[in-house]
Amino acid sequence: MSTTHIQPLPNVYGRMAYTELGEGKKRTENIQNGTNRIAAQMGDGDSREEFVRFCSAMKRQNQGRENEGFEVRVSWAPEELSKDDPEDIQRACEYGYLLCKEVAPNAPCWVTVHTDGEGGCVHVHATIANHDLETGNAIAHGTDHATVKRKNDQLSRQMGFSVVGPQPGAQRTRWADRKSEFEPGAFERMLGNRVEEARNASSSMDEFREELRLRGVELNEVRKVDKEAGEETVGWSYKAHDPLGKTKRKRRRRASNLADDLTKEGVEAYFEEKQRQAEAQKEDAPAPVPVATVAAEPQTDSPAEPSFDVYSVEESDVAQMAGDLQRAHIDRSRKSGEPFMGERYEQLMEAERHPEEQLAKLQAEVDAARREFHASKEARDALNHPCPNLLAGAWVFAKAGRDAKDPVSRMMADMTAMMLRMLLQQAMEEQRRREREAAERRLYQSRRNMWDAEKRLKSAEKALAHEDEREEQAKRMRLQEREDKAARRAGGRVKYGADADKQYE
Numbered sequence: 191m192s193t194t195h196i197q198p199l200p201n202v203y204g205r206m207a208y209t210e211l212g213e214g215k216k217r218t219e220n221i222q223n224g225t226n227r228i229a230a231q232m233g234d235g236d237s238r239e240e241f242v243r244f245c246s247a248m249k250r251q252n253q254g255r256e257n258e259g260f261e262v263r264v265s266w267a268p269e270e271l272s273k274d275d276p277e278d279i280q281r282a283c284e285y286g287y288l289l290c291k292e293v294a295p296n297a298p299c300w301v302t303v304h305t306d307g308e309g310g311c312v313h314v315h316a317t318i319a320n321h322d323l324e325t326g327n328a329i330a331h332g333t334d335h336a337t338v339k340r341k342n343d344q345l346s347r348q349m350g351f352s353v354v355g356p357q358p359g360a361q362r363t364r365w366a367d368r369k370s371e372f373e374p375g376a377f378e379r380m381l382g383n384r385v386e387e388a389r390n391a392s393s394s395m396d397e398f399r400e401e402l403r404l405r406g407v408e409l410n411e412v413r414k415v416d417k418e419a420g421e422e423t424v425g426w427s428y429k430a431h432d433p434l435g436k437t438k439r440k441r442r443r444r445a446s447n448l449a450d451d452l453t454k455e456g457v458e459a460y461f462e463e464k465q466r467q468a469e470a471q472k473e474d475a476p477a478p479v480p481v482a483t484v485a486a487e488p489q490t491d492s493p494a495e496p497s498f499d500v501y502s503v504e505e506s507d508v509a510q511m512a513g514d515l516q517r518a519h520i521d522r523s524r525k526s527g528e529p530f531m532g533e534r535y536e537q538l539m540e541a542e543r544h545p546e547e548q549l550a551k552l553q554a555e556v557d558a559a560r561r562e563f564h565a566s567k568e569a570r571d572a573l574n575h576p577c578p579n580l581l582a583g584a585w586v587f588a589k590a591g592r593d594a595k596d597p598v599s600r601m602m603a604d605m606t607a608m609m610l611r612m613l614l615q616q617a618m619e620e621q622r623r624r625e626r627e628a629a630e631r632r633l634y635q636s637r638r639n640m641w642d643a644e645k646r647l648k649s650a651e652k653a654l655a656h657e658d659e660r661e662e663q664a665k666r667m668r669l670q671e672r673e674d675k676a677a678r679r680a681g682g683r684v685k686y687g688a689d690a691d692k693q694y695e
Contacts, residue, residue: 192266192351194342196293196335198257202245202317205261206238209302209315229273229312230283233300241300241319248321252328259320260333262289264342265313270351273305273312285349286314292341293332296324331465336458365449377432377441381407382448385428389457393464398457406430410442411454426454518657552647559640 199205211220212227220226235241245258264286271278283303290299298319305312320328332338343353365382372379388401402409408429426445435441445453451460523529 192264192270192342192346192353194335194338195263196333196338197261198333199259199261199317199320200257202258202319203242205315205317206242206300206302209304209317210238212306227304227306228302229305230279230303231301232283232287233317234298235300238300241298241317244298245317245319245321248319252321255320255328257320257328260293260318260329262286262293262316262318262338263313264289264316265307265311266351268310268312271312273310278312279303279305282312282314285345285351286316288349289342289345290316290318292345293338294318294322294329296322297329298323334458334462336455337462339455340459363449364451368449375434377435378443378448380433381428381430381441381443382452384430385445385448385452389452389460392461393468394461395458398461402428408440424454426452428452515657518660552643552650556640556643556647559636559643562636562639 210226210228211217216227231238233241235244249255249258264282266282271282273279283301286301286303287299290297290301298321299316301314301316303312303314307313318329322329332341346353365386369379369382372382384405384407385402388398388405388407391401392398399409410427410429412425412427414423414425427442428445428448429440429442432439432441445456450456
């Protein structure tokens with residue numbers, strides 16, 4: 191029987207160096223003696239070094255990739271493959287290569303066989319490059335542990351190896367069948383129902399964990415490593431409050447004690463099957479037929495993006511503002527002891543004498559900023575709607591092919607139209623993305639220019655309001671000073687009034 195484990199490799203060179211020379215004292219001894227720990231090896235390419243260079247080059251050419259490759263480890267029990275039998279070693283090497291092609295058929299791989307493990311087991315390190323030679327993309331699916339384990343079991347049965355776990359046709363328990371074994375209100379029944387609901391409402395492992403949290407269920411993982419085989423196994427258990435228990439505490443149940451389809455392997459297989467069904471439905475869905483589009487009427491700005499067209503300034507406001515700023519300039523110059531006559535004073539005088547010119551300059555600046563903003567906004571919105579012209583041409587080409595007389599011509603025309611449509615869609619989507627990003631940058635810049643123009647107008651109005659407040663405060667101070675002087679002068683005089691005659695009695 192064989193066990194498997196898969197892990198991503200950000201750096202293939204480091205792992206290949208380990209599989210060749212080992213680590214620590216073993217590595218030092220192999221380097222000094224000119225030996226290695228390779229019992230057998232095979233792969234795609236002329237040498238290990240060429241395979242390592244290929245993995246590194248593919249990652250450099252594709253900047254978005256995180257991993258250069260993946261490593262699949264397969265280990266057999268000594269009773270099944272002997273480390274002292276050359277035929278068994280060669281058989282393990284060929285098996286590792288076939289398993290790589292089951293996991294990623296179009297990706298290069300390199301297989302290394304070891305017999306120097308602590309448990310004395312024959313095991314292979316199969317490294318798969320993270321690059322599909324047909325599509326040019328990274329390996330998209332099939333690198334999770336559940337998928338590799340299933341493919342390893344299938345290949346083991348084909349090659350005559352024994353398999354760990356239930357054999358094909360063995361009855362696996364399902365929660366839908368097992369929950370009737372527990373009484374209504376039992377903790378196990380409540381917990382299993384919550385886990386099943388969370389699994390059915392999810393499409394990935396992250397969503398599954400979030401759904402469990404929303405239902406008050408904690409997911410715990412227990413990892414164990416077999417020292418002899420070096421295989422790591424992961425077990426799940428669920429924990430939740432027991433509402434009907436005697437004490438308000440959390441209780442725990444192992445996933446395998448509930449049902450097989452609620453264990454880690456069962457949940458991963460459920461999500462994988464769900465993903466395959468979604469991809470099959472997507473492939474079987476008919477291609478959309480292009481239809482003529484009607485230009486949409488321009489809509490007003492949404493509340494989140496006001497147009498700011500309601501703000502306006504009159505000539506009287508500009509003249510009053512210029513006069514107030516002139517007086518404020520004179521007051522500040524006198525306080526600082528500097529002459530107020532200068533370029534700024536002349537500008538303020540010119541603005542007070544000819545407010546219509548200043549108003550026209552400000553209004554022209556605001557109008558230009560508004561036009562730039564609305565033009566860039568309309569361009570950005572237009573890029574959100576696909577252009578149907580090229581797709582319509584592909585549809586006409588396909589229709590002409592369907593009208594052909596012989597079946598072969600119709601089939602070839604349909605296939606050509608489908609490929610043309612896919613290429614056009616990809617090109618149009620990329621072009622729209624680039625234009626949309628450029629339009630958004632222009633939109634943000636024009637919006638900032640418009641807001642700057644608006645701020646200048648509003649700051650002028652704010653300055654006018656502040657100047658009015660300062661002028662009013664100065665008037666109050668002058669009036670208070672006059673009253674104080676009048677009171678001091680009246681202090682030494684005789685006060686005449688209704689009782690003035692009594693002073694001479």
